[in-house]
Amino acid sequence: MKKIAVLTSGGDAPGMNACIRSIVLTADHYELEVIGYKDGYNGLIDQEFKLLVPANVTNIIQRGGTILKSGRCDDFHTEESGRAAAKNLQDLNVDALLVIGGNGSFRGAHHLCKYYKGQVIGLPGTIDNDISGTDATIGYYTAIETALDPIDKVRDTADAFERIFLIEVMGRHAGFIALNAAVASAVDRVVVPEACNDIDLEVDNIIEHLHAVYSQQGISSYIVVMSENLLPGGGNVAGENAH
């Protein structure tokens, strides 16, 4: 193997840069050439890439985002795009493509395998932690830490003003961030997509619980953590409706 390519795809995740750095430095050690495709599968289809050498990855280990940029690419679902991507890799004599991304990006990698004869390797990089067979994806622990900070701060205000707060965190289809941030911050209630079939019923349950907590314990603040996108219109609309 003489040449490899790397791309970052889907939502950016902290640690993607550290991962790119490791790939480039390891490849340099084994005397492999590395190219980086821009904007996820968009760059692969458009043949937009740059050569990556150790100088390109200096001082990026601590930086969020991704130096290759990321992107979602609806076109990549088609056979035509799969074939175009494979041709682009073959034209450049790329022996292996490394995809850093989440479950969707892995599906994309699988799609590419139908047309590309080289190796395709997935590196699980997503804040959502929703890749089977991986204990913790790249970026997941940082995402929990990031969510915890505002939750802890909101607790101060909830207590001081005797208020109810609903905090939405990322994870549109996966509740790992919500669940673990909620447990770590000991909030009153957590709602995750995996355990929520009926959001109206869920809201009714929360209101019932809130009343019970108020009357039984006299607690005057209450915090709910919820995965984004569960409430149609978001937390503000739900709050208005609850009034």
Ligand SMILES: Nc1ncnc2c1ncn2[C@@H]1O[C@H](COP(=O)(O)OP(=O)(O)OP(=O)(O)O)[C@@H](O)[C@H]1O
């Ligand atoms: N079935 C599929 N076939 C081909 N390509 C796909 C498929 N599913 C996803 N992709 C490609 O992977 C890209 C990223 O997928 P997606 O938006 O689901 O993010 P992800 O990798 O799951 O990361 P995250 O969930 O952290 O945002 C898509 O925009 C698309 O280009």
Ligand SMILES: O=P(O)(O)OC[C@H]1O[C@](O)(CO)[C@@H](O)[C@@H]1O
């Ligand atoms: O708004 P977009 O681009 O669809 O991204 C949101 C999704 O991406 C993620 O942030 C993953 O990176 C999910 O938590 C969320 O569901």
